[in-house]
Amino acid sequence: MVKAVSTTSSQITLLATLLSASMLLWADDTLETINVTADAEESPITTGEVEHSEFTGVHKSIDKDQLKRRDVALADLLAVEAGVQVRQVGGIGSFASVSIRAANSNQTAVYLDGVKLNSGSRASIDLSVLELLNVESVDIYRGSSPLQLGHGSIGGAVNLTSLTAKDKPSTRVLFGGGSFSTRRLQASHQSRIGRWGVVGAIGKLNSENDFRFVDGNGTPLNALDDTRQPRHNAAVEQNAALLRTSYRWNADSDTKVLFQVNNKDLGVPEWRNAEDNNASYATDDQQLQLTHSINDVGNWNSSLTFFQHDADSHFDDREKGVSLAERDSYSDSTTRGSKFYAERIGERGTLGITGELRKEELASRDEILDFENYAVERDALSAAVQYAWFNQRGNLLITPSINYQSISDQYKGITRRNETTQSNQKVSPQLGALLEVNSRWSVRANVGQYYREPAFYELFGSRGLIRGNENLRPESGTNADIGFSYQPSSNWKLDATLFASDRTDLITTVYDTIGLGYTVNAGHARVLGLELEHQWRSANGLTAQVNLTVQDAINLSNNQAINKNTLPGEAAMSGFARIAYKQPRYRVWAEAEVKTDRFYDEANLLPAKDTFLQNIGLDWYWQNAQTSLAINNIGNDIVEDFNGFPRPGRAFFLTTTLNF
Amino acid sequence: MTLIFNPAKWHSRNSLSSLLVVGTLGFLSACSSSDDSAPATDTGLAAGQYAFVAAAAGGAGHIERYSLADNTQNGTYPSTLTDLRIATDGSSIYEIGRFNIDTLTKYDINDTSTPLFQYSVNGDETQANPYEVIFVSDTKAYVIRYGSPKIWIIDPSVGAMSESEFKTGELDLAAYDTTGAPNASGAVLVGDKLFVLMERLDASFAPSMVGYVAVFDTTTDEQITTGKGTDGLPGIALSTLNPSTIQYLEASDEIYVTGRGNVFASPGVTGDLYQGGIETIDPTTYAIEMLLDDGTETENNGFFSSALVVSPSVGYLITNTAPDPTTFESFDTLRSFNPTTGILAAEPVAGLVDTKVSNLHVAPDGLVWVGIPGDAPGFNIIDPSTNMIVGEFLATTLAPLDVVFVEVPATAAE
Structure with missing residues (x-):
């Protein structure tokens, strides 16, 4: 599991060849001289890309055969993964958003080659504009995000x-x-x-x-x-x-x-x-x-x-x-x-x-x-x-990390509000651990804090009877998960993860008695869940995949009508x-x-x-x-x-x- | 105690502030007995008074039924979206599904699961947004549609499989607006006349024009030329902007209209924001007078959100502070006023100052129900003779938007 010290594949090939040669020599000193020519192809440089051998969180890469499908879109492929839910407004090409572990789409970061697509103007990414044709791989990170993606989000991340x-x-x-x-x-x-x-x-x-x-x-x-x-x-x-x-x-x-x-x-x-x-x-x-x-x-x-x-x-x-x-x-x-x-x-x-x-x-x-x-x-x-x-x-990997984020907004424009600015800084620690018990079993655990900056429309947007609130604070989430992988052979794997998240300062819209709405940091949610993933393949070409996610994602609110209710849009199973x-x-x-x-x-x-x-x-x-x-x-x-x-x-x- | 009311003359509730028009031919006496031994009626519910509350929160709404014998909830009707109100013809209740619902649903007061009918009120239009239902008789009612220039005439007595007989005609308000709909938000029935209130917002939903009241003869469904309009319009021109409520009080024989002024500070409206107030209309001469002006930007008690006239000497007014320029949150205060002199009480109603108050209703026992939204919703009940909160807070499941009261009479055998 130890990440190999950076070297070219030609050196690896040469080393292996030399080892093999030396073993043969040792076995039989009558062998002829072996000439070794190190002319292997250069391996791709992946610096900056996610190094999964150093990532303790839950990661799933969508099967490459699935990415070649043209009867479905990216949203459809994500929707069937454990811990992931996709909501689509209508037919082909209509708005589709992804949420991970009951975090809404604003709280799920989507990356393209490691660069975050979410922004203040587009807090939620419309998956329908991301063409499957252009994608080599799709990786899903649930709960915690790898360092190489930088600032993760409350639900997790999807990297295309x-x-x-x-x-x-x-x-x-x-x-x-x-x-x-x-x-x-x-x-x-x-x-x-x-x-x-x-x-x-x-x-x-x-x-x-x-x-x-x-x-x-x-x-x-x-x-x-x-x-x-x-x-x-x-x-x-x-x-x-x-x-x-x-x-x-x-x-x-x-x-x-x-x-x-x-x-x-x-x-x-x-x-x-x-x-x-x-x-x-x-x-x-x-x-x-x-x-x-x-x-x-x-x-x-x-x-x-x-x-x-x-x-x-x-x-x-x-x-x-x-x-x-x-x-x-x-x-x-x-x-x-x-x-x-x-x-x-x-x-x-x-x-x-x-x-x-x-x-x-x-x-x-x-x-x-x-x-x-x-x-x-x-x-x-x-x-x-x-x-x-x-x-x-x-066989033991521990990944402590610390994240810092700072934003400064300047609002300009002709509306009911004067020019104004707002800014905030957040520091968030994360810790992960991965233990390979033996060749079949591994266990992992992660805990971390994440923030989601308010979107521009939540801060400053005023449309109809909804008003933004420039005093909004970032949403905050503390995530934790613990799980194991069992892989007795290359043909069979079982993953199970228990996860929890506590989310505060969630941005919601409240309405006053005359019908005017405005955004506030009033939401609080708690999520508990279990993800099970099973993959199996036989030697004769049969493959099977089964995912199951059960979650209890509830609102915690002073409002009696919604307190302890299931978060809207989130399936319990x-x-x-x-x-x-x-x-x-x-x-x-x-x-x-x-x-x-x-x-x-x-x-x-x-x-x-x-x-x-x-x-x-x-x-x-x-x-x-x-x-x-x-x-x-x-x-x-x-x-x-x-x-x-x-x-x-x-x-x-x-x-x-x-x-x- | 005996309750006397005539369903044929019962006026349903009105719009956002949910006024209850007490225009019956009789007087509403105190509630019938709260004795648990009150005899059951043919309808299934025990005899007595019931309150039906249209309520909503968290993206959904429904009607909650309360027995006034013990102020407990004993039923809820099927859920829908949030923008709903309620009306009654005295024996059945009608769920008015407004924005993005666009339906009228009639329920038996006993059966909380199956409607007597549910019909769309869109017709060939979309977003009709019904605001009110006014009952003329058992077989005739008017559906006031905020998003359309047409008022529907319906037969509310049809069954669930008689949609073709549901709509029987239309009244046309198109002359009052150029944006497609004059925003009819309420109506009252006075004798054989229907008075229809129109907000007349412009394309950006700003109150750039004064409100109007159109008058129709309910026997012929023809519009009456009142002589109180401008620009050739037959209706009654108000002097206030953005009218929210209309109410008729038989005791004073006056119609009361509350204008909110430019409460949303729409930039398309020039002049002072406080162009609201309470106006009175004589239903016979159509003469209109300002009863209580909402003041000016420099001198005011807040915007007039809605008003309820309980008697010729007592009325209540919900005033709303201007939204905070940063958070846009606003607060309400409940005040009393004299509907004859137009004088606002010096002090607001205790306990309902700078809080959230959403609607006002008169209960059969003459007490005033004050709707309280928020995290712990329900009703405060006020005795208008003292202007004090009396009794216990009546908690509701969701935030109350509207309420009607229906009495289940004792059986003839009693």
Whole structure:
């Protein structure tokens, strides 16, 4: 388990070869001389990326076969993982947010190549704008976050790693379609040319999202006026592109540049599915990140990243299709900054330091209700230090760390409030331990404190009758978990984790008697839970995966109506099972997902329907092509993650992927 | 004690401040006996007075039923979203589902699970947002719809499978507004006339125009030209902005309208924020007078949130402080005033100063129920003869928004 001292793979190969050679020599001194040529390929530089061998928390990497699926989106893959819940507003491409261990989406950090996407202007990340095509791996960290990600959040973190160039060039073209007039076209290429690596990908998705559902006409106690209707004004058109280049300067340094764009036009359905509603929501996202890594400088490895994220959105409801008043709202946000990581690998441990400086800017305006326009700037500094210590045997890892974060906001704009500033600093310690009892058993425990800075709209936003509160403090959470892994062989693994979290100063909106709402730090929640994960595979191509999460996530409030009630949107029990059988020419799979005991509201008077969804699929491989057929939601159940906003029922998708 | 009321003349509750219009032909006497041995009636509930409270908190709402014999809750109706109010025709209760609910649900007072009907009041529109139901007779009522220029005429006696017979006509208020809806927020019935209150907010929901009261003849459903309008409008032009409540008091034969002024400090409204007050309207001549002005920005007792007239000599007013410029939190104070002289009492009602007060209602026994929201919701009960809180606090499960009172009579055999 001890992390290998940084070296190139050529040296490892040489060492192994020499050892083997020496053993052979020792065994038989009549052997001929063996010539060793150390000409192995350079291993990739991963400085700054999460080092899982030094992470004591709960980590799950989504299966790579799953990432190749095109009948689902990123949100669907995350939703079936233990401890993770995803809520989606509607059909394909609609807003989808992730929460970990009953922390809401504002409290769950999402990263792209180690750079946090959440910001003051986008506290909650819309997963639908993150294209699965552009992703090499997806890692989920529950409760505690690794040092390399810097400042974690109360629920945990999701890190998306973008496509990387491999030594063997490849080109892939995918086209497909399916239910609700869904059409998808994607192409990607990756290769290495000398010291250069390049990855390019483009993708286009269209869907009418005109799935049929039973519209209750807003009268749940009267089924006579229910009608079966297609969903109106839910169409989506999404375009995405990625370009990633890398240049290997030498064995110890490289530079990577990532440029990713995504734009999406989405119809916004009306609460009662009105046909004449034309409200729309358009987003334009761009991420530019440059990372330079250099190893072995005075025993230090380091990486420096410069980044700029732009996220613009336009909500057009000039015809008052979904809003009470005409709306023509624009939100333009930019986050730019730099992130630094350095590590010194010693005999018994690794000292890691990370720091990030970022500037976030938001300009929010409405062309019609222009008196509510405002602009905000945030300067944020975060830093963390961790020492990953190993004992002599190398079977015990202890990782104490301390995090610091500081923000300073300046509010400007023409609203009811004058120009103002606010700032705060927070220090949060964390401690983790991982013990490998033997080759089969390991146990881990973690405890730490985390903070979530208020979003701009919570501080300064004023829309309609909701007012921001510039005196808000960060939300605070203390997380703890303890668990074990049992892996008697490479084919079978069982993980179990008990987790707890106490969250205070949660930001909620309260209303006064004249109907005016404002944000306050009044919330308090406590979460207790158990996560079970089981993975198994046989030698003949059969694999199985089962997850189960049970949690008691409750509000602790002075308000008697909500005190000790389940947090809204959080299922008390969620489970997932998947079985797949893979052969050289084909793969068949089936999966089922269940969620029970959810409520839409804090008073727990509006229960969400328990869900039991089943999907099946068949992949067929022939030469360089793969054809996949998936049937999702076989039972045609209509699920509403948000009350009154149905998700699609049964759907068929057929895709063909050509690999060159 | 005998309770006398005529369902045909019963006026349902009104809007946000939940005024109870005491315009019955008879007088409401004290409650019937609280004796546990009171005989059960054909309806299932024991004879006596019951309060039905529309309440909400934490993203959900419902109706709670209380026996006034012992002030205990003995039933709750199915849950819905938060913006709901309640009305009664004297024998059944009606859940008015407002914003994003847009339904009218009729319940039997005995059966808390199954509605007598539940119908959408959107029709071909969306976000109709019904605010009030006014009962003219057993077979005719008006649904006041805040988000639409049309008032629905309905037959409240239809059953659960008779939606085609539910809506019988419309009244048109489109002339009063240019944004699509004049924001009709309440109404009262005086004889054969329906007086409809309209806030007339602009597209940004700012009170840039004075409120209005339209008058309709309920026998012909034709609008009456009052001669008190401006710009050719037939209704009665108010002098206040953002009117929230309308109430008729038979004892004084006056209609009382409360205007909140520019309580949200909408930047689109020029002039002093305090352009509210209580105005009186003569239901026969339509003459309108300012009874109690809310003052000015430099001299005031707070915005007038809502008012309840109990008798010609006693009325109550909820005043609301201007929102704190930093936290935007505001506070309420309950004050009494004389509805004849328009004089505000020098001292507010003890125990209800700088707190949270959401609605006012007159109970059958003449006491005033004061709705208290927040973490420990319920009602304080005031004796209007002393202006003091009397009895115990009546705790509710969720924060009270509205209440109606229904009496279950003793059986004929008694």
